[in-house]
Amino acid sequence: xxxxxxxxxxxxxxxxxxxxxxxxxxxxxxxxxxxxxxxxxxxxxxxxxxxxxxxxxxxxxxxxxxxxxxxxxxxxxxxxxxxxxxxxxxxxxxxxxxxxxxxxxxxxxxxxxxxxxxxxxxxxxxxxxxxxxxxxxxxxxxxxxxxxxxxxxxxxxxxxxxxxxxxxxxxxxxxxxxxxxxxxxxxxxxxxxxxxxxxxxxxxxxxxxxxxxxxxxxxxxxxxxxxxxxxxxxxxxxxxx
Amino acid sequence: xxxxxxxxxxxxxxxxxxxxxxxxxxxxxxxxxxxxxxxxxxxxxxxxxxxxxxxxxxxxxxxxxxxxxxxxxxxxxxxxxxxxxxxxxxxxxxxxxxxxxxxxxxxxxxxxxxxxxxxxxxxxxxxxxxxxxxxxxxxxxxxxxxxxxxxxxxxxxxxxxxxxxxxxxxxxxxxxxxxxxxxxxxxxxxxxxxxxxxxxxxxxxxxxxxxxxxxxxxxxxxxxxxxxxxxxxxxxxxxxx
DNA sequence: CGTAGAATTGATTATTATCAATCATCGTGG
DNA sequence: CCACGATGATTGATAATAATCAATTCTACG
Numbered sequence: 386x387x388x389x390x391x392x393x394x395x396x397x398x399x400x401x402x403x404x405x406x407x408x409x410x411x412x413x414x415x416x417x418x419x420x421x422x423x424x425x426x427x428x429x430x431x432x433x434x435x436x437x438x439x440x441x442x443x444x445x446x447x448x449x450x451x452x453x454x455x456x457x458x459x460x461x462x463x464x465x466x467x468x469x470x471x472x473x474x475x476x477x478x479x480x481x482x483x484x485x486x487x488x489x490x491x492x493x494x495x496x497x498x499x500x501x502x503x504x505x506x507x508x509x510x511x512x513x514x515x516x517x518x519x520x521x522x523x524x525x526x527x528x529x530x531x532x533x534x535x536x537x538x539x540x541x542x543x544x545x546x547x548x549x550x551x552x553x554x555x556x557x558x559x560x561x562x563x564x565x566x567x568x569x570x571x572x573x574x575x576x577x578x579x580x581x582x583x584x585x586x587x588x589x590x591x592x593x594x595x596x597x598x599x600x601x602x603x604x605x606x607x608x609x610x611x612x613x614x615x616x617x618x619x620x621x622x623x624x625x626x
Numbered sequence: 627x628x629x630x631x632x633x634x635x636x637x638x639x640x641x642x643x644x645x646x647x648x649x650x651x652x653x654x655x656x657x658x659x660x661x662x663x664x665x666x667x668x669x670x671x672x673x674x675x676x677x678x679x680x681x682x683x684x685x686x687x688x689x690x691x692x693x694x695x696x697x698x699x700x701x702x703x704x705x706x707x708x709x710x711x712x713x714x715x716x717x718x719x720x721x722x723x724x725x726x727x728x729x730x731x732x733x734x735x736x737x738x739x740x741x742x743x744x745x746x747x748x749x750x751x752x753x754x755x756x757x758x759x760x761x762x763x764x765x766x767x768x769x770x771x772x773x774x775x776x777x778x779x780x781x782x783x784x785x786x787x788x789x790x791x792x793x794x795x796x797x798x799x800x801x802x803x804x805x806x807x808x809x810x811x812x813x814x815x816x817x818x819x820x821x822x823x824x825x826x827x828x829x830x831x832x833x834x835x836x837x838x839x840x841x842x843x844x845x846x847x848x849x850x851x852x853x854x855x856x857x858x859x860x861x862x863x864x865x866x867x
Numbered sequence: 868c869g870t871a872g873a874a875t876t877g878a879t880t881a882t883t884a885t886c887a888a889t890c891a892t893c894g895t896g897g
Numbered sequence: 898c899c900a901c902g903a904t905g906a907t908t909g910a911t912a913a914t915a916a917t918c919a920a921t922t923c924t925a926c927g
Binding site for chain 2: 519
């Protein structure tokens with residue numbers, strides 16, 4: 386397929402905001418052209434679901450903008466958020482027939498979707514892409530395992546402190562090397578209180594009480610529901626232990 | 627390097643118990659020979675540690691026999707087991723400078739170790755191996771995420787029931803397709819009560835009480851500390867929900 | 868057999884969940 | 898622009914679950 390054909394949609398990849406960070410970063414111009422021809426951009430509204438747990442794994446995607454949750458639920462209907470996907474993160478499960486978790490946008494998001502069959506084929510033919518995907522998957526596994534320590538061994542206070550610090554870090558624009566300088570930093574939480582509870586394995590009430598306490602103790606300021614300012618990094622860090 | 631040279635150690639891979647399941651399964655004879663030349667077999671005693679959290683990531687390995695734990699600990703010294711590695715599983719972190727968790731044998735184990743630098747180079751030159759490693763890493767990520775649901779949203783009873791069922795499945799010889807047929811099945815736990823607690827994010831006392839209760843209820847029989855027989859699969863399964 | 872480490876059991880406490888009520892916040896329409 | 902309603906968040910009271918502290922009791926091994 387000739388990707389130079391001017392009747393085709395333009396090559397979105399070239400102007401892609403995550404061009405240098407996503408798994409496609411190492412591909413050359415021709416390869417990107419080919420990848421561009423099998424993918425398409427798509428906007429997802431907050432609350433809209435992209436993948437369903439247990440469904441046929443039809444799609445995979447790259448996150449360009451926004452934040453999405455990966456989640457699963459117990460038979461009793463309690464939800465656990467398994468991970469959050471930020472720009473440049475990869476979504477979906479290559480090389481497998483069914484999704485083992487659901488994916489839903491937390492805020493309006495922009496993604497680059499592929500049919501899994503197309504993506505799988507492209508990946509197998511392009512080891513550079515598979516290598517990037519492997520590196521990303523290994524990192525995600527590391528991050529997930531760190532989160533297990535939080536879920537299994539931390540109390541509510543430690544969990545929320547860890548969550549706020551990680552969120553601040555992940556929300557920092559990729560360009561800047563994000564070194565918390567001790568100064569205050571304002572973050573717009575991409576999650577509701579209930580969603581934070583679902584990340585931390587707590588109830589909404591417990592999360593709320595911990596927020597209140599941290600505010601009272603001067604570690605954070607809360608201007609609006611989702612508008613939090615970290616005032617004391619060291620103290621917050623101390624509460625993760 | 628000529629791997630046919632009879633003065634070199636024999637090619638262990640050919641007789642390897644996990645030859646068809648580990649990440650090296652797709653390699654042809656020559657490639658296996660090359661891989662064989664950079665790896666070596668090693669025995670690890672129960673309780674012996676192979677990798678240390680935070681250390682330089684020098685080694686990676688394949689598990690041939692035995693069970694090992696991946697673990698991390700909180701600043702307060704509480705341990706959380708992040709995963710268990712069974713035969714054919716891969717250990718260590720390719721493409722990264724430091725280990726993000728420790729690895730220790732739970733029972734006497736046999737592994738096939740590589741210097742990470744050698745392995746990384748070999749992997750980058752052999753896309754077939756990288757592909758297998760990617761598939762395995764994706765599966766491990768799925769498994770880890772399922773475990774997050776357990777840690778975040780299950781109570782002690784559900785956790786132990788889930789653990790027993792997964793252990794029975796993982797301990798079943800790879801050859802047989804392991805379909806719990808409703809009949810009883812005896813398993814030798816590779817973990818102490820404390821280690822089970824560290825897997826499930828509980829204390830040893832809570833684990834012990836749950837064992838006692840399950841025995842009293844006739845779901846399992848306990849012949850020795852590590853000798854458990856699953857008597858009622860359906861009832862055990864029901865308790866995971 | 869005796870002993871040390873592991874496991875169990877019991878009593879109590881701490882933490883978090885649950886249930887219930889009130890209070891903010893934000894979007895909407897008058 | 899403000900009042901209103903709906904949803905989300907907070908707060909309080911109580912209950913449930915698991916942690917902690919403290920003895921025993923196994924059991925594996927020399």
